[in-house]
Amino acid sequence: MSRRPGFLVYGLLLAFALGSAAPLYWSFLLGSHTKQVAAQGVPPLLPGGHFLDNAQRALDTVPFWKALGNSILVSSITALSVVFFCTLAGYAFAKLRFRGRGPLLVFVVATMAVPTQLGVVPLFILMSEFGWTGSVWAVIIPWLVTAFGVFFMRQYLVDAVPDELLEAARIDGCSQIRVFWHVAAPAARPAAAILWLFTFMQVWTDFFWPLIALPHGNPTIQVALNQLQSGFFKDYSLVLAGTTLATVPLLVLFIATGRQLVSGIMQGAVKG
Amino acid sequence: MSRRTLVRGGEPDTPRVSPPPTPSPPTSTRPTARQRLAAWDVRFSPYLYISPFFVLFAVVGLFPLAYTAYVSLHDWSLLGGQGDFIGLQNYREVLDNPYFVKQLVNTISIFLLSSVPQIVIAVTVAAMLDTRLRGRTWWRMSVLLPFVVSPVAVAIIFGSLFGDRYGLVNELLAGIGLDAIPWHTDRFASHVAIATMVNWRWTGYNALIFLAAMQAVPRDLYESAELDGAGRVRQFLSVTLPMIRPTMVFVIITSTIGGLQIFAEPRLFDETNARNGGSDRQFGTITMLVYDFGWQLRDLGRASATAWMLFVLICVFALLNYVAIRRLGLLGGDDR
Numbered sequence: 001m002s003r004r005p006g007f008l009v010y011g012l013l014l015a016f017a018l019g020s021a022a023p024l025y026w027s028f029l030l031g032s033h034t035k036q037v038a039a040q041g042v043p044p045l046l047p048g049g050h051f052l053d054n055a056q057r058a059l060d061t062v063p064f065w066k067a068l069g070n071s072i073l074v075s076s077i078t079a080l081s082v083v084f085f086c087t088l089a090g091y092a093f094a095k096l097r098f099r100g101r102g103p104l105l106v107f108v109v110a111t112m113a114v115p116t117q118l119g120v121v122p123l124f125i126l127m128s129e130f131g132w133t134g135s136v137w138a139v140i141i142p143w144l145v146t147a148f149g150v151f152f153m154r155q156y157l158v159d160a161v162p163d164e165l166l167e168a169a170r171i172d173g174c175s176q177i178r179v180f181w182h183v184a185a186p187a188a189r190p191a192a193a194i195l196w197l198f199t200f201m202q203v204w205t206d207f208f209w210p211l212i213a214l215p216h217g218n219p220t221i222q223v224a225l226n227q228l229q230s231g232f233f234k235d236y237s238l239v240l241a242g243t244t245l246a247t248v249p250l251l252v253l254f255i256a257t258g259r260q261l262v263s264g265i266m267q268g269a270v271k272g
Numbered sequence: 273m274s275r276r277t278l279v280r281g282g283e284p285d286t287p288r289v290s291p292p293p294t295p296s297p298p299t300s301t302r303p304t305a306r307q308r309l310a311a312w313d314v315r316f317s318p319y320l321y322i323s324p325f326f327v328l329f330a331v332v333g334l335f336p337l338a339y340t341a342y343v344s345l346h347d348w349s350l351l352g353g354q355g356d357f358i359g360l361q362n363y364r365e366v367l368d369n370p371y372f373v374k375q376l377v378n379t380i381s382i383f384l385l386s387s388v389p390q391i392v393i394a395v396t397v398a399a400m401l402d403t404r405l406r407g408r409t410w411w412r413m414s415v416l417l418p419f420v421v422s423p424v425a426v427a428i429i430f431g432s433l434f435g436d437r438y439g440l441v442n443e444l445l446a447g448i449g450l451d452a453i454p455w456h457t458d459r460f461a462s463h464v465a466i467a468t469m470v471n472w473r474w475t476g477y478n479a480l481i482f483l484a485a486m487q488a489v490p491r492d493l494y495e496s497a498e499l500d501g502a503g504r505v506r507q508f509l510s511v512t513l514p515m516i517r518p519t520m521v522f523v524i525i526t527s528t529i530g531g532l533q534i535f536a537e538p539r540l541f542d543e544t545n546a547r548n549g550g551s552d553r554q555f556g557t558i559t560m561l562v563y564d565f566g567w568q569l570r571d572l573g574r575a576s577a578t579a580w581m582l583f584v585l586i587c588v589f590a591l592l593n594y595v596a597i598r599r600l601g602l603l604g605g606d607d608r
Contacts, residue, residue, distance in 0.1 A: 092317075116333040121343055124572075142332040
């Protein structure tokens, strides 16, 4: 309904936005006060000056930098792989004609609803067989492709690449892979960027499988936060300083790319 | 059936398909060979392009899920590996475990507390965003902010906000003259606290999905409704809601699948050393039980039996949702 909203709408939205931001501020606030102040309940509502001290203590108790490196590695490799394989498959589903295309696409959509997380036991057995448990590869491999990615790229490419253009390229003697690489892939770029971002954030925030697959000494950032909290749950200034610190990377990514994220979610929704 | 044969059919041809990318000598080859090559290229390339997805997904997604059923029928320890076939004994042991029913009820309770209010609020926020706001992008980004905070971080932050003694929520309650609530020890209160975490993280995200659906509603529907004398509320109920039904189904089903597997939030909300969902497992969930059986009691057989039952439960719930939505008339026959 395209109407000019009144004060009530602005007021309610502002309240919702403040509610969205408040817990993050709370995390920073408690993380910036001393352990003693944080233990006394609600601290002064302005930040104290102890954030760096607390963060330093958090860095001393868990292998934070190692975890950060692992998370960056795992998230970027998987995001890249998802973008590559899913663009390729999405392109085939959107633009190429082949027998079985319809049923196979239905299959892809159906698998989006499969709770693959429940396959952890065999996945663990599999990774142990290969000797990958404990290494970041155990976390990377299950994420190399996603059904959502295939569907998302397919939906985008159906409209983004005109069939005439592909045909012209074929008539000019381009092989299929060159048509993909020189015509479809450049057109897919905006959607690929969004898919990259999404996968990156999803893998970054994943917890259940990394907790199982990775040992204490080689965690991702979520597993490290878990260690921090389990060891020091009485010391909220330490734990929340660490939590704030661990949230900063995605926060920065969000500030830089929030626009694309919003449009990506909305695109995926309408076409999905 | 056709799926498998087709996917397999694509693979043996891989070597024959790959030549085209390398620019073959253009003039020397005979046209017939080139044409045959081009025909193969057109015919088999699609299978080549989709096969990485299907092969990888089969290996890391579908096979483990199916193999879970196999493991669940065996005596299978984390360290000792596969043991004897024991039929349904693992299932019997899991069902006899008093925590199973308790954690099942917890899971469903947390799920209902997080999905129902979430969808109502998300639709409301979406309706407010679907107006000619100033600074539109800014508002949309602001509701999405919680999405960047990982469930683990959310659980830690809200664990502090919902602290039993000095938490902000209890201090606020005291401020308006109410008694403190034992958020961690009371069963229902702990479910409310955990559902709040889920709602906080996902409401804005779902609001954007609903917003997208609302913007796809043809504007002239509103105009004619207005001509018919429908007020804003009536327009929302009679035009907007019916038009976003398919999206509603999508959101409800995805939140069912995700919600019933909840793990990080209840696990990190626990401040006891066992971290099994509170001293009496008042907020332990089924996925936590999978972890508990498998990696604390080191019994992969019982872990698999539990995971498999949760899988069936998710399927049942997804179906029930679908049927319920149909029954309530939320899903008309006129959907595309």
